[in-house]
Amino acid sequence: MTARVATLLELYDHSLIDRRDVPAVEYDAADGHTASLTFGELDSRSNRLAQQLGARGLQRGDRLAFYLVNRIEIVDLWIACVKLGVIVVPINVLYKEREIRHIVTDAEPLAVVTTAEQMTQFPAGVACWDVRTLCSDAAGMPDIRPTCALNAESPAALVYTSGTTGASKGAILTHGNFASNARGVAEAWRITSDDRYLAALPLFHVHGLGNGIQTWLAVGCHMKLVARFEAATAADLFESYRPTLFFGVPTMYVRLLDVPDDRARVVGKHARLFVSGSAPLPAQVHDAFHAKYGHMILERYGMTETLMNVSNPYDGERRPGTVGLPMPHVSVRILAEDGTEVGADATGELWVQGPNVCAGYWRRPEATAESFIAGWFRTGDIGRCVPDGYITLEGRRSDLIISGGFNIYPREIEELLLEQPGVREAAIVGVVDRARGEMPVAYLVVDASFDEVAALAHLRTQLASFKIPRGIVRIDSLPRTALGKVQKHLLPPFTPEGARP
Ligand code: MCA
Numbered sequence: 001m002t003a004r005v006a007t008l009l010e011l012y013d014h015s016l017i018d019r020r021d022v023p024a025v026e027y028d029a030a031d032g033h034t035a036s037l038t039f040g041e042l043d044s045r046s047n048r049l050a051q052q053l054g055a056r057g058l059q060r061g062d063r064l065a066f067y068l069v070n071r072i073e074i075v076d077l078w079i080a081c082v083k084l085g086v087i088v089v090p091i092n093v094l095y096k097e098r099e100i101r102h103i104v105t106d107a108e109p110l111a112v113v114t115t116a117e118q119m120t121q122f123p124a125g126v127a128c129w130d131v132r133t134l135c136s137d138a139a140g141m142p143d144i145r146p147t148c149a150l151n152a153e154s155p156a157a158l159v160y161t162s163g164t165t166g167a168s169k170g171a172i173l174t175h176g177n178f179a180s181n182a183r184g185v186a187e188a189w190r191i192t193s194d195d196r197y198l199a200a201l202p203l204f205h206v207h208g209l210g211n212g213i214q215t216w217l218a219v220g221c222h223m224k225l226v227a228r229f230e231a232a233t234a235a236d237l238f239e240s241y242r243p244t245l246f247f248g249v250p251t252m253y254v255r256l257l258d259v260p261d262d263r264a265r266v267v268g269k270h271a272r273l274f275v276s277g278s279a280p281l282p283a284q285v286h287d288a289f290h291a292k293y294g295h296m297i298l299e300r301y302g303m304t305e306t307l308m309n310v311s312n313p314y315d316g317e318r319r320p321g322t323v324g325l326p327m328p329h330v331s332v333r334i335l336a337e338d339g340t341e342v343g344a345d346a347t348g349e350l351w352v353q354g355p356n357v358c359a360g361y362w363r364r365p366e367a368t369a370e371s372f373i374a375g376w377f378r379t380g381d382i383g384r385c386v387p388d389g390y391i392t393l394e395g396r397r398s399d400l401i402i403s404g405g406f407n408i409y410p411r412e413i414e415e416l417l418l419e420q421p422g423v424r425e426a427a428i429v430g431v432v433d434r435a436r437g438e439m440p441v442a443y444l445v446v447d448a449s450f451d452e453v454a455a456l457a458h459l460r461t462q463l464a465s466f467k468i469p470r471g472i473v474r475i476d477s478l479p480r481t482a483l484g485k486v487q488k489h490l491l492p493p494f495t496p497e498g499a500r501p
């Protein structure tokens with residue numbers, strides 16, 4: 001790789017041009033058989049798709065959203081948009097109409113690429129393009145790379161996240177952000193063209209898109225792209241593909257502990273590196289995985305707004321329960337509420353600075369000003385650093401819940417619950433779950449007109465499945481401070497048996 005890379009295409013050309021005939025990816029084609037492509041074929045497919053997108057009116061700076069389960073066309077779309085300077089807006093495929101509406105209203109994409117079946121989730125007036133039609137139209141276009149003058153500051157994606165406050169905002173991630181992150185990840189975790197990367201993370205989040213896809217294209221290794229991680233078939237997948245490299249969320253590692261020991265040993269023998277992030281990896285999962293697979297999982301910490309911040313070292317000690325040391329070219333400070341730097345082992349908020357930090361929030365100058373201060377980004381994550389530099393995350397300033405690596409903002413669910421007949425007060429709290437890390441539970445003050453079954457049924461039509469409360473606890477009143485703020489830590493503990501009346 002070159003020393004300094006300004007745009008993603010410069011980074012990818014190490015693979016798309018220099019490694020044209022090298023096998024790049026395998027995936028399940030629509031007819032069920034395993035298909036594969038070389039880097040040169042990826043280059044040509046994305047050229048044709050870029051021509052087709054151009055013919056449909058997309059220009060540099062326009063937004064194009066996708067709402068798709070993992071499939072090879074997302075890769076084609078991504079590279080085509082990079083070539084055109086079009087800004088990609090990934091939408092979580094588990095989102096329902098109400099959640100989607102917020103994103104499309106805010107980002108104003110020219111169109112959303114999805115499937116004919118999934119178009120029903122979209123509000124009227126949103127242009128939806130069927131992915132199959134789009135790609136078959138593209139196949140007839142010339143294999144000519146469009147020319148577009150871009151630089152490191154050019155936006156490549158708007159990825160929606162809620163940051164430290166309520167409403168979901170689009171983090172403007174630039175070519176320079178993705179490129180520097182990919183180079184940092186490859187350098188820190190020794191990823192080379194010899195690797196075999198198993199891509200099971202969803203491509204609509206930056207863990208799968210930023211770390212997975214960008215690093216694969218940057219180093220030119222081989223990738224197997226699967227629709228999604230499924231516990232029941234995970235062992236077969238690892239045994240047949242024999243990846244050297246796997247990126248996952250803690251829930252995936254918990255699920256992998258169910259694989260029989262003899263099969264796990266074989267998987268471990270072929271692997272080089274397992275990386276975990278997006279949520280805390282419990283130390284006992286770290287230990288159990290080591291005993292079973294013979295690998296110390298490398299835990300790291302990132303955010304949508306910053307891509308990767310901190311990582312356990314590749315060669316040094318991978319310390320369970322910590323996220324390690326700052327990534328190459330990333331600076332981290334831990335500050336007290338008054339803005340002064342805390343000492344070793346003292347707790348404070350993590351602030352980060354580096355080429356990984358996004359350009360701000362899309363059309364939200366106030367939210368941008370609150371979080372991007374004097375060249376630093378305030379993460380909202382609380383942690384401490386021991387004298388030898390290892391950082392431990394201890395919590396968050398917001399009451400964000402992370403379930404299976406997906407983020408849940410209590411306020412969104414609380415507001416919907418308050419719209420239900422009979423609900424007077426509502427508080428959503430994250431309770432510990434062995435596999436998913438946390439699960440949302442609702443504490444409600446209700447009157448006789450409340451119908452729990454009807455309320456939950458309504459929520460299921462409005463929210464992604466991972467946001468649906470796993471239990472409802474009825475209480476007489478919510479504990480509040482003198483100023484009326486709910487004190488969630490004073491709510492009675494959740495017991496599944498006590499959840500229902
Ligand atoms: C789960 N479901 C999915 C997917 N994952 N559907 C489509 N695509 C997916 N990728 C649906 C299932 O169909 C099911 O829906 C429900 O979710 C629960 O699935 P199940 O298999 O029972 O769950 P699981 O065994 O607990 O595993 C879930 C999972 C999933 C595979 C671990 O939670 C997941 O893919 N998490 C990754 C999230 C992620 O990438 N986060 C990164 C954020 P139904 O209930 O309707 O049947 S980026 C980030 O945090 C920063 C930057 C960072 O540090 O990385």
Ligand code: AMP
Pocket residue numbers: 161162163276277278279280281299300301302303304305323379381393396402407
């Ligand atoms: P997102 O908004 O989806 O980008 O989620 C980012 C948040 O995930 C961070 O602010 C952290 O709170 C959390 N996170 C990511 N990696 C880790 C980790 N290794 N341990 C604990 N929390 C993590």
